[in-house]
Amino acid sequence: MAILKVAVLGNPILRVPAEPVKNIQAPEIQRLIDDMIETMREYRGVGLAAPQVHRSLQIAVVEAEENPGAAGGSSRPLTVLINPRILPVTERMEEDWEGCLSVPDLRGRVSRYGEIEVQAQDRRGRPLNLRAGDFFARVIQHEHDHLIGTLFLDRMKSFDTLTYPAEYARYWARPEDEG
Numbered sequence: 001m002a003i004l005k006v007a008v009l010g011n012p013i014l015r016v017p018a019e020p021v022k023n024i025q026a027p028e029i030q031r032l033i034d035d036m037i038e039t040m041r042e043y044r045g046v047g048l049a050a051p052q053v054h055r056s057l058q059i060a061v062v063e064a065e066e067n068p069g070a071a072g073g074s075s076r077p078l079t080v081l082i083n084p085r086i087l088p089v090t091e092r093m094e095e096d097w098e099g100c101l102s103v104p105d106l107r108g109r110v111s112r113y114g115e116i117e118v119q120a121q122d123r124r125g126r127p128l129n130l131r132a133g134d135f136f137a138r139v140i141q142h143e144h145d146h147l148i149g150t151l152f153l154d155r156m157k158s159f160d161t162l163t164y165p166a167e168y169a170r171y172w173a174r175p176e177d178e179g
């Protein structure tokens, strides 16, 4: 296992649509998935896509709560998505804050579908179909965007909320965001 270097804004690999993965069981693909998981955890990300670690392949790892801060908490299932497709199951859009390991120190408000269906393969190549809502759905849409060369900045309706961390804490953080 290894912690991989993260490509940041301006690196052309972040803007190239990623290739489908054909030989999911190949040792180099399995090693890449393990390294992506380790890299995501090292940098305390809730998701990571292969183009962010300089590999233009349709692989994303997600480890995000469905409803952060909800009463009783919720688990953080590790989900590996290979060759994912996203189908919105609602027209309801929700706007909330996002950041990105490839866009360091900036966050902004982005609209996403509130509930989605995901059709993908798991790390063994088996079909993986799941429904996701709320924050989990947001993270999956963010990571899927990385696989088509799109960044959260592209999804912002306006840059009025584009914010550095200190200003976020000073002007934007709501009490329920804390802790």
Ligand code: NI
Pocket: 099, 100, 101, 102, 142, 146
């Ligand atoms: Ni990102």
